Each structure stands twice: as C-alpha cells, then as structure tokens.
Amino acid sequence: MRPFWALLKRELASVARERTILIAILIQLFIASFSSALLLGLLSMYDPESVAISGRVDMRVGLVGAQVEALTQILEARGIQITRFENLDAARAAYQQGDVETVIVAPDAAQAVTTLQLYLPHLEVRASAIQVVLQEPLKQYENALRVQNGTPARYMDLKGAPPTTFEFLYSIILPVLLFFPAFVAGNLVADSLAEEFEMNTLETLLTTPLTWGSIVGAKIAAAIILALLQCALWLALLSLNRTELFNLPWLLVMGGLLAAMFGTLAAFVAVTFKNREQAQFVYALALMGLVGASFLAGVSPLTTISRLAIGDVYTGAGNVLMFVGVLLVMLFILALTLRRRDAR
Amino acid sequence: MRQIWTIALREVLRVRRRFSGGVSPLFVLLLLGALGVLGFLLRDSVTLGYGLYRVGVMGDAAEIRDARFVVTPVDASNADALLAQRALDLVVDGAQVVTRDDQKSQYALGALKRYLSKQTILELAATQEMTRAFPLRVQVYDLDAPQQAPSEPFIPSLRTPPTPFGQVITAFLYIMPLTFISIFFTSSFMEEKIKRRLTLLLSAPLTPFQIIIGKMLPYLVFAVLMTMGIAWLTGAPLWLAVAIYMPTSLFIFAIYLMVPLFYRTFQDTTFISMFVTTMTAVYLVFPAMFADVSELAYMSPLTLAVKMYRGEPFGVQEYLFPSLPMILVFGVTVTIAARLLHEEFLMTYYGIGRKFADALYWIIDRRKPARSIFLMSFASIPAVYLMQLVILAVASNLPLRALLIAALVASAALEETVKTMGIAVLIERGETHSLRQIVWLAFLSALGFLAGEKLLTLVSVSVVSQAFLATALFSGGLLLVPLAAHFSFTAIIVLLYARFRRVPYWVALGVGVILHTLYNALILGGAL
Incomplete structure (x- = not known):
C-alpha cells in the first residue's frame, strides 16, 4: 500500500507544481461562471416575463383610438408608460421628438375581430426589441377579447414565477459544474497515462515493486481528489450565491463518483490505445455516448444531480448507490484488463 | 510550394501511422454512427429542466x-x-x-x-x-415611412418569439469537428517536439513557414471538406458556408498553433486546449444568440450563419466585421510562430510568464528594434480588437456601473500591456541604450498601435457605430489627441520601468493603466 500513496503524492505534486494547470482550472471556472451569467441575461431578454420581474422595462407607447381602456390597463401593468393621442399624426410628431418609441392605433368601434395597427421604428434592432416587450401584453389583450366574446379558454390566467432561470440553474448550471471537473479528471488520467507510455517511463515504474493496478489506481485517485476539490468549491460558491441546494453531501458524493467513473473510463481507454490522440478522442466520444445513453435509459447522473439539489422527495441514497454499483463494475473490468497486462 | 506539399504529405502519412494498430477507422465510424443515432433519439427528450x-x-x-x-x-x-x-x-x-x-x-x-x-x-x-x-390581429407599420404598405397581420398568441436558439445550435455544429481537428493538429506538433523530430525537420532545407503551412494544410483541407459536408447535410449553400466558416477555422488553427509552442507536457496541452475551446465557444455562441437584438451580434461569424439559415441577406461589411480580424490574427500568428520555431526557443523550460517574455525577445529583431516595436504594436491590433469586442459585449450586457468601470480598466490594461511589453523585454535584457531611445520606442509603439487601430476601425466599426462605449474603446475623434495620449501612457510605463530598476513591470503598468482609465473616462464623459 505504501508505494500507492507515494505515487498518489507524486501525481498530486506534479499537478500542483505545474502552476499553469491550476491557473487553467481557475480560468475555466471563471469562464463557466461568466458564461452562465451571460446566458441568464440572454434568457431574460428572450423571456419577457422575467424582464418585467426585474423591472427593467422602460418603454413609452403612444395610443390612438377610443376603445383602448383594456389595452391601456394591460400595458401599464407591465410598467409601460402610456400617452394618449387624438390621431396618428399627433403621435408621429411625438415620436419625431423622441417622446414615444412606438405607436399603437386601435379601432374606434368594437368588432368581431379587433385589428391593432402597430407602428414601429424603421431600425430593425429597435423594432424587434419593442416587439419582444409587447409580445406578452398583446397575448393578454387577445385573451381579454376572447373572454369578452364568450370563448372558454382554460388555464390562461394562471400566475406563477417565470421558470426559465430556475430550470437553467438546476438542470444545466449545477449538473455542468459537477460534470466539468469529472471530465477534466478523465482527461488528466488519460494524458498522464499516455505520457508515461509515449515517454517510455512506465517500464521504469514497473521495475519498482509497483503493479499496473497501483499505478493506474494512484492516477485515478489523484484525479478524483482534484475533482472533489473543484466540486466543493463550486457548491460553496453556489451556496454563497444563496442558491438553495438540498442534499449537499450527496451532491459532493455524486461529483466524486462522476470523476471516478470518468477516470476509470479514461484509464481503460488509455491503457487500450496507448497514444494521446486516440485516447483523448475515444474517451471524449465514449463519454458523450454514455451520457446520452444514460439519458435515454432514464438513469442519467445529471438528472439525479438536478433532483438531489432541488430536494426531490423520491431521490436520495438509493439513486447514488446505483452509480456506486456502476463504478464497481467499471473498476472490475479495468482490473481484469490490467491483471492480464501484469501477467504478460 | 514543392516543400509545402512534401511536408503536407508527410503529415498525412504520420497521422495514418499514428492511427494504424490502435483504433481501426471502422471502430471510429461505428462510434460516430452510434453517436449520430443517439443524438437523433435525444433530440426530443432533452429539454431545459428535464424531470424537474x-x-x-x-x-x-x-x-x-x-x-x-x-x-x-x-x-x-x-x-x-x-x-x-x-x-x-x-x-x-x-x-x-x-x-x-x-x-x-x-x-x-x-x-x-x-x-x-x-x-x-x-x-x-x-x-x-x-x-x-x-379575436385579435396586429398589423405592423413603419413609423418612419408610414405610407409604406403594412406587413401581413399576425395573431399574437400564435407568434413564437424570434429566438435564434435552433439556428445557433446548427451553426455551432460546424465548430465541434473543427476543434477536434485542431486538437489533432496540436498533438502532431507536440509529438514532433517531444520526440525531437522537429530538430531534424529544421535542419532540412525548409523554412519554418513552410513547415507550419505544410503541416497545417491537410487539416485545413479536412476542415473545409467537413464544413461542406455539414452544409450539405443541413441544406445550406456550400460556398457561402465555406466563406463564413473559413475565417473561423483559420482563427482556431492559429490559437492551437500557439499551444504546442508554449507548453511542454501533455496535461498542459489538454488544459490549455480546453480553455481555448471554452473561450472560442463562448466568443462564437453568445453574440449569435443576440442576432435580432444587437448589432454587436455581428462580432461572431455564427451570426452570419444564423442569417444564412434564415435566408436573410447580409452585406460585405457585416461579413468583414467578424471575419477580417480573425484572418489577420491568423496571419500574425503564423508569422510569429515561424519566428519561434527553432531549437533554442522550443527546448527551454520556463514558467509561462518567463516563456512569454522569451518569445517576445525572439520575435523582436534586435538589429532593428525601432521597426520591430512599431510592427509589433501594429500587428497586435486584430487580437486586441477581438478582446476589446468581448469586453464591449460584456459591458453592454450587464448594465451596472461597477462593471462599466471594470470594462474600462480591462481595456486600458489590455492596450497598455500590448504597447509596452516589447519595450519592457528589451529594457530587461539590456538591449536599450538610453532613455531617449526608450522614449522614441514608446512613440513608435503608440504610433503603430494607433495606425493599426484606425485602419481596422475604418473597415468595420461602422457596423457597431451605435453600440454604447464604442467611441471610447475605439477612440474616435481627432487623431492627434489619441496619439499624444497613447504615447504618454506608454512612455510613462516604460520610463518608470527603465529608470527605477526596483519597480517591477506590473507596478509600472498599473500606474499607466490608471492614467489611461482616467483618460478613457474623460472621453466617455456623460456616460459614467
């Protein structure tokens, strides 16, 4: 057992010594957090309801027409400033002076089908931004007209919070944050083994009282430790960010398990293919395939992570244990492959 | 040209040799096929918030x-x-x-x-x-030209928002294989470097430029074929797709070319490659998501691809805006790489900061430092420009005052680093003779930077003319004022560094950056 620890220490030390690697990890963490911030901003842009929640609507609309009470109420509820005009010319004059950004002309008398005339600025970018903001109020107005006409429509007036950011956080950000360190762990194992093969340093190692199993095991263990540290960092940052995370210990265990599974997969691939291009290529493809397949089979570790974090009552130790089982099978296969090599 | 072909042929043979034995092509094809089927099956079942x-x-x-x-x-x-x-x-x-x-x-x-x-x-x-x-129809009129016929009336509840998600994902399909190809390209250089075969190549009657282009050629051809293949599968016009993705391919190759020159171990390479992949993915995808919202979206070529898939036209300027800087970065990178491709640089093992200074030292022609410094500042513009665009995009997406200031500081730091790093290396290695010469170099550096900046903005900045902050970052206005400003900050930094040898470079740089930021804030005036 002692040589194993020595080797593990050597692996970790080599990663720590290469400060470039630590820097690379830090920058990656930064990029990931940053991109998620950007994506959240983006989603709120295409998700007009969240824009209303964050109170960033700052739009002035000119209204023309006699029958605009209902529409005015709906628009004002969205935080849009309304100015009434007698006719289109007056409204256009106000637009030229920059008092309103867009003009809506409603018909004067009620009809079976109401036709609104929406006057938008010529500039395409501005026009589409206005349309994004107006989209939801127009839908509400349409529904109000529907009720007026006596057409029943169920579920149209439900409330609730806009779910996009919530779904994004628990079903994309968190799983990706735990997935990424594990992916890196696999890369580390594959690279480290491929390097030993290509530099012919493995033969030297094998002349010491070390077996294939302990060499590969030490490399996987080092990668798991690094992945766990990263996962812990991520979970701590998310908690600091006041993200409500249930089952924290299990989430950390899942992060470690993912790293162990990916590391084992990478080790298997590297021992089989020996050179770096092949090992990295096959590892990445196989990983994509396995993750996709687990989704199809309904046992995806990423879904398990989402559900654990969200506090799903039906998800717990049992689901995590299933992945321990998978890991044991993988380790068994790897051990068999290595034993055959030892025998040679 | 003959030499380039020889190298290219040798590269193809090398890849074949690397892949004989281990993975059979049949296996890779099977794996890819399985992935394709899987993707097809997953298409409907994976959504945001699956099973939540x-x-x-x-x-x-x-x-x-x-x-x-x-x-x-x-x-x-x-x-x-x-x-x-x-x-x-x-x-x-x-x-x-x-x-x-x-x-x-x-x-x-x-x-x-x-x-x-x-x-x-x-x-x-x-x-x-x-x-x-x-019961509701909406007709859209043009407020600036009300006599124009309105659009077809639409029904609000049947209208889906114009999210370019789908098209962006299709557009990103092209990038995935590109990064894979360039990882192979990097590995090739790494292997030759580690096995010391580059030395052999370099002693042959070949120029470093021929070696680089020759080794790159097969991968580039493959990248073009791949682009055409994906365009064909997704029903896009072939040559338009190639025109859109060629600059991106060159850009990605340029970045991956630098990786093996600077890094030594496999793990390093993997990490840096991953970092670069994330960066480029972020850089390419995020702006494209804003395709309908902001003109800045054109900073990513994927926006052009989104337009292509929608059948919407775009002009030459819109094409050049993202493409030109990428092509220029490629040109500059290959030139630099050709200067660095020699035994002495490749086989020294320093930390990354040291290694970078070393690279600068080799890039500068020590017999003609003045010309080198001018050209270096001039040639760094495309890369600086791309990074400025990123800063600009970030600042306009997160409308917070603190972030605005951070963006100003970041862009000042970037500009000053680029302008002074070459001179700092010369000072450090004792290649400068007098303070007067240093001031002269600072002037040339500022001049080169400004000349490059003006030239590039002339071509492309009109696309983002309305974007917030653009004026400050790309310094519009009179020529003389920015020249004087650029010169004085650069001169202050290098003089501080040269005169007081105890002052570390980053402290001198910090002083210059603070001054530069204040100047930028002054230009921006009312916006802050």
Whole structure:
C-alpha cells in the first residue's frame, strides 16, 4: 500500500507544481461562471416575463383610438408608460421628438375581430426589441377579447414565477459544474497515462515493486481528489450565491463518483490505445455516448444531480448507490484488463 | 510550394501511422454512427429542466406531455398531504391548480402555465372558428415611412418569439469537428517536439513557414471538406458556408498553433486546449444568440450563419466585421510562430510568464528594434480588437456601473500591456541604450498601435457605430489627441520601468493603466 500513496503524492505534486494547470482550472471556472451569467441575461431578454420581474422595462407607447381602456390597463401593468393621442399624426410628431418609441392605433368601434395597427421604428434592432416587450401584453389583450366574446379558454390566467432561470440553474448550471471537473479528471488520467507510455517511463515504474493496478489506481485517485476539490468549491460558491441546494453531501458524493467513473473510463481507454490522440478522442466520444445513453435509459447522473439539489422527495441514497454499483463494475473490468497486462 | 506539399504529405502519412494498430477507422465510424443515432433519439427528450417538477392530476385535468413534468394521478384524499410533504409540487384539479407558497411550487406553476396555455391555444385552433378563437390581429407599420404598405397581420398568441436558439445550435455544429481537428493538429506538433523530430525537420532545407503551412494544410483541407459536408447535410449553400466558416477555422488553427509552442507536457496541452475551446465557444455562441437584438451580434461569424439559415441577406461589411480580424490574427500568428520555431526557443523550460517574455525577445529583431516595436504594436491590433469586442459585449450586457468601470480598466490594461511589453523585454535584457531611445520606442509603439487601430476601425466599426462605449474603446475623434495620449501612457510605463530598476513591470503598468482609465473616462464623459 505504501508505494500507492507515494505515487498518489507524486501525481498530486506534479499537478500542483505545474502552476499553469491550476491557473487553467481557475480560468475555466471563471469562464463557466461568466458564461452562465451571460446566458441568464440572454434568457431574460428572450423571456419577457422575467424582464418585467426585474423591472427593467422602460418603454413609452403612444395610443390612438377610443376603445383602448383594456389595452391601456394591460400595458401599464407591465410598467409601460402610456400617452394618449387624438390621431396618428399627433403621435408621429411625438415620436419625431423622441417622446414615444412606438405607436399603437386601435379601432374606434368594437368588432368581431379587433385589428391593432402597430407602428414601429424603421431600425430593425429597435423594432424587434419593442416587439419582444409587447409580445406578452398583446397575448393578454387577445385573451381579454376572447373572454369578452364568450370563448372558454382554460388555464390562461394562471400566475406563477417565470421558470426559465430556475430550470437553467438546476438542470444545466449545477449538473455542468459537477460534470466539468469529472471530465477534466478523465482527461488528466488519460494524458498522464499516455505520457508515461509515449515517454517510455512506465517500464521504469514497473521495475519498482509497483503493479499496473497501483499505478493506474494512484492516477485515478489523484484525479478524483482534484475533482472533489473543484466540486466543493463550486457548491460553496453556489451556496454563497444563496442558491438553495438540498442534499449537499450527496451532491459532493455524486461529483466524486462522476470523476471516478470518468477516470476509470479514461484509464481503460488509455491503457487500450496507448497514444494521446486516440485516447483523448475515444474517451471524449465514449463519454458523450454514455451520457446520452444514460439519458435515454432514464438513469442519467445529471438528472439525479438536478433532483438531489432541488430536494426531490423520491431521490436520495438509493439513486447514488446505483452509480456506486456502476463504478464497481467499471473498476472490475479495468482490473481484469490490467491483471492480464501484469501477467504478460 | 514543392516543400509545402512534401511536408503536407508527410503529415498525412504520420497521422495514418499514428492511427494504424490502435483504433481501426471502422471502430471510429461505428462510434460516430452510434453517436449520430443517439443524438437523433435525444433530440426530443432533452429539454431545459428535464424531470424537474412533480405534478399530481385529478378530475378533468388537461393532459400533460412535457419532459419537465413527472405526472402522477392522485385523488382528493391524499393530494393535499402529498403537496404539503413536497412529494408533489402542484396539483391540477380540473381547471384549478393548487400550489404551495414556496419557490419550487411557484416555478412549477410558471412552467405549467406556459405549457398549458400553449396547449389551450392549439386546442382552440382545432375546435373553434378562427374569428372566435383568435379575436385579435396586429398589423405592423413603419413609423418612419408610414405610407409604406403594412406587413401581413399576425395573431399574437400564435407568434413564437424570434429566438435564434435552433439556428445557433446548427451553426455551432460546424465548430465541434473543427476543434477536434485542431486538437489533432496540436498533438502532431507536440509529438514532433517531444520526440525531437522537429530538430531534424529544421535542419532540412525548409523554412519554418513552410513547415507550419505544410503541416497545417491537410487539416485545413479536412476542415473545409467537413464544413461542406455539414452544409450539405443541413441544406445550406456550400460556398457561402465555406466563406463564413473559413475565417473561423483559420482563427482556431492559429490559437492551437500557439499551444504546442508554449507548453511542454501533455496535461498542459489538454488544459490549455480546453480553455481555448471554452473561450472560442463562448466568443462564437453568445453574440449569435443576440442576432435580432444587437448589432454587436455581428462580432461572431455564427451570426452570419444564423442569417444564412434564415435566408436573410447580409452585406460585405457585416461579413468583414467578424471575419477580417480573425484572418489577420491568423496571419500574425503564423508569422510569429515561424519566428519561434527553432531549437533554442522550443527546448527551454520556463514558467509561462518567463516563456512569454522569451518569445517576445525572439520575435523582436534586435538589429532593428525601432521597426520591430512599431510592427509589433501594429500587428497586435486584430487580437486586441477581438478582446476589446468581448469586453464591449460584456459591458453592454450587464448594465451596472461597477462593471462599466471594470470594462474600462480591462481595456486600458489590455492596450497598455500590448504597447509596452516589447519595450519592457528589451529594457530587461539590456538591449536599450538610453532613455531617449526608450522614449522614441514608446512613440513608435503608440504610433503603430494607433495606425493599426484606425485602419481596422475604418473597415468595420461602422457596423457597431451605435453600440454604447464604442467611441471610447475605439477612440474616435481627432487623431492627434489619441496619439499624444497613447504615447504618454506608454512612455510613462516604460520610463518608470527603465529608470527605477526596483519597480517591477506590473507596478509600472498599473500606474499607466490608471492614467489611461482616467483618460478613457474623460472621453466617455456623460456616460459614467
């Protein structure tokens, strides 16, 4: 057992010594957090309801027409400033002076089908931004007209919070944050083994009282430790960010398990293919395939992570244990492959 | 040219040799095929928020078929208890929906509302008369040209928002294989470097430039074929797709060319490659997502691809805006790489900062430092420009004052680093003779920087002319004022560094950056 620890220490030390690697990890963490911030901003842009929640609507609309009470109420509820005009010319004059950004002309008398005339600025970018903001109020107005006409429509007036950011956080950000360190762990194992093969340093190692199993095991263990540290960092940052995370210990265990599974997969691939291009290529493809397949089979570790974090009552130790089982099978296969090599 | 072909042929043979034995091509094809089938199967089942909500249904509730909701039938006796235990997030009881007060339940309700109202609309469309089901039409007119005919009237509830998600994902399909190809390209250089075969190549009657282009050629050809293949599969015009993706391919190759020159071990290379992949992915995808919202979206070539898939036209300027800087970065990178491709640089092992200074030292022609410094500042513009665009995009997406200031500082730091690093290396290695010469170099550096900046903005900045901050970052206005400003900050930094040898470079740089930021803030004036 002692040589194993020595080797593990050597692996970790080599990663720590290469400060470039630590820097690379830090920058990656930064990029990931940053991109998620950007994506959240983006989603709120295409998700007009969240824009209303964050109170960033700052739009002035000119209204023309006699029958605009209902529409005015709906628009004002969205935080849009309304100015009434007698006719289109007056409204256009106000637009030229920059008092309103867009003009809506409603018909004067009620009809079976109401036709609104929406006057938008010529500039395409501005026009589409206005349309994004107006989209939801127009839908509400349409529904109000529907009720007026006596057409029943169920579920149209439900409330609730806009779910996009919530779904994004628990079903994309968190799983990706735990997935990424594990992916890196696999890369580390594959690279480290491929390097030993290509530099012919493995033969030297094998002349010491070390077996294939302990060499590969030490490399996987080092990668798991690094992945766990990263996962812990991520979970701590998310908690600091006041993200409500249930089952924290299990989430950390899942992060470690993912790293162990990916590391084992990478080790298997590297021992089989020996050179770096092949090992990295096959590892990445196989990983994509396995993750996709687990989704199809309904046992995806990423879904398990989402559900654990969200506090799903039906998800717990049992689901995590299933992945321990998978890991044991993988380790068994790897051990068999290595034993055959030892025998040679 | 003959030499380039020879190297290219040798590279093809090398890859074949690397791949003989281990993975058979059949195996790779099978794996790729399996992935394709998998992607096809996953297309519908993977959604944002997969399996996130648990919903109980009872009575005459609408059918819920959405991957986000796990639906269980309940009855009146246990519904409330399950809801209270958080075993269910909400209960749909006929036309009513019962929820809890906590976050998760409310988000579930928000999600359900969207889904059900969409279903209701579809149902209305199928069962009711058109005028009863959809009593509202909207006609769009041009406010600046009201005599123009209006667009076809639309029905608000049947209109989907113009999100370019789908097209962006299709556009990104091209990038995935590109990064794979360039990883192979990097590996090739790494292997030659480690096995010391580059030395052999370099002693042959070949110029470093020929070696680089020759080794790159097969991968580039493959990248073009791949682009055409994907364009063909997705029904895009072949040559337009190649025109759009060629600059991106060159850009990615340029970055991956630098990786093996600077890094020594395999793990290093993998990490840096991953970092670069994330960076480029972020750089390419995020702007494209804003395709309809902001003109800045054109900083990514993927926006052009989005337009291509929508069949919308774009002009030469819109094409050049993202493409030109990428092509220029490629040109500059290959030139630099050719200067660095020699034994002495490749085989020294320093930390990254030291290594970078070393690279600068080799790039500068020490017999003609003045010319080198001028050209270096001039040639760094495309890369600086791309980074400035990133800073600009970030600053306009997060409208916070603190971030604005951070963006100003970041851009000043970037400019000053680029202008002074070459001179700093010369000072450090004792290649400068007098303070007067240093001031002269600072002037040339500022001049080169400004000349490059003006030239590039001339071509492309009109596309973002309306974007916020653009004036400050790309310094519009008179020529003399920016020249004087650029010169004085650069001169201050290098003089501080040269005169007081105890002052580390980053401290001198910090002083210059602070001054530069103040100057930028002054130009920006009212905006802050």
